[in-house]
Amino acid sequence: MSNNFAKTFLAENKETYEKISEYIYHHPETRFEEYASSEFLSSECEKEGFQVERKAGNIETAFVAVYGSGAPVIGFLGEFDALSGLGQVPNKTSYEPTELNVGHGCGHNLLGTGAFAAACAAKKYLEDNNLQGTVKFFGCPGEEGGSGKTFMVREGVFEGVDAALTWHPSPANSIMSLSSLANYQVYFRFKGLSSHAANSPHLGRSALDAVELMNVGVNYLREHVVQEARMHYAITNTGGISPNVVQADAEVLYLIRAPKVQQVDEIYKRVCKIAEGAALMTETELTIEFDKACSNYIPNRSLEKILYQSLQEAGIEKPDEEEKAFAEKLWTTLSEGEKESYLDIVRGFGYVGDGSEFEGKYLADSISAYEPSKEVLAGSTDVSDVSWVVPTAQLTASTSALGTPLHTWQMTTQGISSYAHKGMLRAAEAMALTAVKLLTDKQELEAVKQEFNEFKAANPYTCPIPAEVKPSTLK
Template sequence: MAVNFVKEYLEDSKKAFEKISEYIYSHPETRFEEYSSAEFLVAECEKAGFEVQRNAGNIETAFVATYGSGSPVIGFLGEFDALSGLGQEPNQTSYIPTDKNVGHGCGHNLLGTGAFAAACATKKFLEENDLPGTVKFFGCPGEEGGSGKTFMVREGVFDGVDVALTWHPSPGNSIMSLSSLANYQVYFRFKGLSSHAANSPHLGRSALDAVELMNVGVNYLREHVIPEARMHYAITNTGGISPNVVQSDAEVLYLIRSPKVKQVDEIYKRVCKIAEGAALMTETELTIEFDKACSNYIPNRSLEKLLQESLVDAGVKKPTENEIAFAEKLWSTLSEGEKESYLDILKGFGYRGHGSEFEGKYLAESISPYEPTEEVLSGSTDVADVSWVVPTAQLTTSTSALGTPLHTWQMTTQGISSYAHKGMLRAAEAMALTAVRMVTNKEDLESVKQEFNEFKKENPYACPIPENVKPSKL
């Protein structure tokens, strides 16, 4: 009954959800500045009968939409932030950037809308069957480089939630069963003395030299950290564009990752020592500003199994000839390395197999079998911090051509295609069916909670973001 009900509801409502996705897509906004997208979603939540709390966790663009009462409390996590530098005209097979050059290169227009659709379908099922339970749709801003959910967890926004569900667009259909890398993001600012670089260079103290020396030191450090660790940096202030001036101010932003928060912290302290050394060598002053952080993701295997069953129930529709032709053209824009790595992308999202089912195809038409793994995704997500305080599961559904890497113009251009919207509603259906099962089957809910409670006994949560740190815009 539930399968048919949810499927019919989403089919009847698909045009409305596609319009929401299209609105968010056409109003791309970067982290913690998603004013149009958040307000639009809030209005849609209220229109659908949810009661909305704005400014959740003291974040302007965060909100919680609630329907119902009592337990269980089912949460759906929605994102809607975009990426700078990834503006792209939709449904094109060549790179055509937009004037603003901000775009949904990670598909968060789909992610947020799909999670909202799942919340609406679950709400409708509870209404029609007069069932107790609470549905919460969490509007989560700033995932891209901002760790919005980590700030929300720190402020208690997810307290009282029994189960959390979310998804992510990708080229495949699978349960996202991998853990993820914890991270710290930190600014290192150097202050020196300006001077004429030819006439009196001895009077200057170069902050840019300090940044460069720090980067050299960290690059030597790479050999002496665990292989799974990652250290990335961007020089965000070079001190100006005049080579005849000794640069008095310079800044570098570091993103440090590792499988565990403790490992990140250890590497971070070593990076700080290198920065201090660079300041000593250049006789400049160093200021360190902690920007954000997130933990490693904790999969809940009991919930993942149920989500897999729901994904299979949702099924995959065969793509149309036009969708296949579009995907083939996009495949031709990928580099040889990207084509050869298409299976690695799928495996990062939980795919299990050898890829034989994709031979001669450009779009995924199958669902990966579910196999729990101890592997770690070489990426990070703020969903991780939610998973430390609420039993959480994630899935991915195919919204793009095989081989499409995230954070590329190819990902952006497919963001409102018919194929992407089919994948979005497939994810919504799988999440809604899992939520309904949490409401209607107490044994399933108890097994999920028992697994989580056993983990929690041995692993108390500590938010990796210090209390004094606030969310930052780009």
């Protein structure tokens, strides 16, 4: 595929992809409840001539759209879930939450649409050149706290795919070459006895006390785990709002992260012992419910090199004056800490440099150099589990102002801006160019597969989500 073909195809269909992005943006849905977004995107796939399998992997909102036949098989990973608490009126430079208060604070309306656009461009190339090969677009729900792709991997949805491509919105343009943190997400529920907190407190057994004791114990554990580990928790049930009642039921949700799944598992077992100790101290009953998990990301350097070359070929369109002014206003809404750490954000996405090219600017207008990184991103993604079973590469394209943290109202407000849509189509072009190189150059694909097979031979994959655990919505 020539660069001109990719650029021309995406430019001709620009309005279509912008409308799809806007539809998903205006129908924000949290994990595994993306019914409107999933059906809309599935229908768009069918309009483009893809054969669509809905409820892929027995997940209501997952789907696989397929075009072509035979090898090679190139997959594109698309997401479309939103986040609670991040509703925001678009294109505003002040916090204006929506009534629903659910929003695309991680840009997944752009992510899913950009991956779809890339799949459409690759499909068009196969059609126009009458070539053998298969393009698959994977509609992947529940990335935010649900590990939808990990469930899909467990159910064999990605079997037979030769290479997978995806991207993520951010303030930068680079190859996402860092590994990531594996994680477990687990509910700890305590059951006690209610009683009058003044008249007969000795008859009660407080589940809330158990939660608090558990949290204290885990906080002491932090000193005795690997440096990169993270343990987050949310008290999801305090047992009520009456202080004069001994709380009989309480629940805490833990998210445990570390660079390797084995490390997460070791920490998880220690956390379970702390929970058991809290139950013993309070004479309450403990129930543990495993919610979800994901592995650490395995970069494929051979595929990253091709993707980087394609990103360079796609190039970058300079922001216009209106986009610059909007970004500058958003910059003023950031805290001093956010401003000072703006380079840390883009480095997490694979940016290489000292930031000198950003001096006096609020939007990235260049493409970072590519250097394979041995660093670990202090975050998690379910793309990781795909990377254990299929050679995978990711890029990021600038869709937001420098300094914009993910999972903030500032990220949400930029979600359907002209600058965001430019970044979305830049990512689509780079992925489409990469896909066609893999479809037409056996040597390129063979190098990618050889690297993957060498890793796989030494590192057999085990899905971190137990077979009995099913995808769950936010509770």
